Amino acid sequence: WALYLQTHLLEVTGDLDGALRVIDEAIAHTPTAIDMHGRRARILKKQGALTSAAVTMDEARQLDLQDRYLNNKATKYFMRADEVDLAMSTIAMFTKHEGDPQQTLYELQCNWYELELAEAYARRRQWGLALRKFYAVRKHFLDYTDDMFDFNGYCMRKTTLRAYFDSIEMLDNSFSHKFYQRALRGALKIFLYLLEFPEDIDGLGHLNPADRKKERAKRKKAVEKKKIEEKKLEEEDEEGEATKKEDQKKAKRDAEPDEEVFLAKDFLAEAVQWIAVASKRIDLLDAETASLIVDLNVRRGEFAAATKAVREGLQKHPHNHHLVYSLVRLANKVKTPGKAKLGPSAPEIRDTLSALVGSPTGTIDVEAFVTAYATRAAEGKSLPQVLSAIRSKVFLDKASPATTAAVGSLVSEAALWQGRGVTVPVVLETLKFLTTTYPEEAFTASFKAAAREKFPQAAVYAPLNTVAELLSVSSLAAATSASTDAAHKDETAK
Numbered sequence: 001w002a003l004y005l006q007t008h009l010l011e012v013t014g015d016l017d018g019a020l021r022v023i024d025e026a027i028a029h030t031p032t033a034i035d036m037h038g039r040r041a042r043i044l045k046k047q048g049a050l051t052s053a054a055v056t057m058d059e060a061r062q063l064d065l066q067d068r069y070l071n072n073k074a075t076k077y078f079m080r081a082d083e084v085d086l087a088m089s090t091i092a093m094f095t096k097h098e099g100d101p102q103q104t105l106y107e108l109q110c111n112w113y114e115l116e117l118a119e120a121y122a123r124r125r126q127w128g129l130a131l132r133k134f135y136a137v138r139k140h141f142l143d144y145t146d147d148m149f150d151f152n153g154y155c156m157r158k159t160t161l162r163a164y165f166d167s168i169e170m171l172d173n174s175f176s177h178k179f180y181q182r183a184l185r186g187a188l189k190i191f192l193y194l195l196e197f198p199e200d201i202d203g204l205g206h207l208n209p210a211d212r213k214k215e216r217a218k219r220k221k222a223v224e225k226k227k228i229e230e231k232k233l234e235e236e237d238e239e240g241e242a243t244k245k246e247d248q249k250k251a252k253r254d255a256e257p258d259e260e261v262f263l264a265k266d267f268l269a270e271a272v273q274w275i276a277v278a279s280k281r282i283d284l285l286d287a288e289t290a291s292l293i294v295d296l297n298v299r300r301g302e303f304a305a306a307t308k309a310v311r312e313g314l315q316k317h318p319h320n321h322h323l324v325y326s327l328v329r330l331a332n333k334v335k336t337p338g339k340a341k342l343g344p345s346a347p348e349i350r351d352t353l354s355a356l357v358g359s360p361t362g363t364i365d366v367e368a369f370v371t372a373y374a375t376r377a378a379e380g381k382s383l384p385q386v387l388s389a390i391r392s393k394v395f396l397d398k399a400s401p402a403t404t405a406a407v408g409s410l411v412s413e414a415a416l417w418q419g420r421g422v423t424v425p426v427v428l429e430t431l432k433f434l435t436t437t438y439p440e441e442a443f444t445a446s447f448k449a450a451a452r453e454k455f456p457q458a459a460v461y462a463p464l465n466t467v468a469e470l471l472s473v474s475s476l477a478a479a480t481s482a483s484t485d486a487a488h489k490d491e492t493a494k
Helices: 002-013 016-029 034-046 050-062 068-080 084-094 101-107 111-123 127-158 161-176 178-196 209-236 241-253 259-263 267-284 287-300 303-316 321-335 343-356 366-380 383-397 401-411 414-418 424-437 442-454 467-493
Strands: none
Touching (some): 002 034, 016 034, 034 068, 050 068, 050 084, 101 111, 127 161, 267 287, 267 303, 287 303, 287 321, 303 321, 321 343, 321 366, 321 383, 366 383, 383 401, 383 424, 401 442
């Protein structure tokens, strides 16, 4: 446990390589200590080695097969490694054997599982399946609200007013719950993406036309094959028992609409419904959630609502990188007369944005605001803020040599890697932006090399072994170790 504590302290200070070495020493000392394997998986996850982290967490699960918590953690790690089938089979060990395990989890309102599954589908560009699960979480929260109507009458009859006040407070804050916000962010990201790139509605927009055609034909054949198999299953049992069971399973699956239903919706109208309740309490939302609401309102042309959201968001999260980038895009659109239809609220909108960007009343100097913010980000050694600053500069004037020079100066600072917010997701997001915007620049190659040195085990750099391959290697190693131990015992006995 002293080694475990040392690992924790190293992890907190950011020395992930040192923490991994110490936890490996702890596991070698006590291989059956489950907490050690769980901590090792957590460290690997922070290093970006999601596949290895999932395998390690599964090894922890196998040390106690009756522990539901370990089963849930292994499921979550499989999801984050995009191993959806393995995750489903793992979580099914603790669900009802009759019927569909996925339907059981839906009926149990297992929010964390549905969120992880939806995000995994989104990473795989399976938009319909992702939206299906995000909508499932939304329905759970709407059900919570509807269920409270019965509780209102109960409280009045039993005069449990304290519980009644608690329930009212819970309802006021339910749509700012972290689970609902995750579902809201996931759905809004898909809506905004598909509104901008409608050709990618089937998730194949990133392929060239020839490959896209082949993949679509392959999917069509798979759907037809599935229909034929389902029809055969219905005709197999003459007595009707098998058909009856299959019909029951199908009826349960139909409780959640098919993925095609969500892709046929009006994305803009659906997004407005999603934010209707959350927009009333921007002060309770995370910064990223608030920034997505701002972006959606700008797209709708609701500049008063967008201004209100960005103002309240920055009051709670000053200088946040998500909100600053949204502010820059909003202010840039509003500052030019005639570019945006502001309506009767125009003076109030302009005055609010002038105050937010630090300009004199009546003017909106976005360029000066971005320059000051970039300086602040560099001095604070904050990678997320640096990413927001370079995005803002490119958004305002991508073609300018001064912009290229400023971006290169910001991302080439060596002290940045010892600063705040240097995590695998932020580093990969920054790298993606640089390789897309400045693929030939030297500072992009330099940033990539520094990222590789900082996180050598991240999946984007490491060989992309699947979890199944690593699990087979792990099982082989365990079997080899067991046989070696047995041979050693026999030799000792002799």
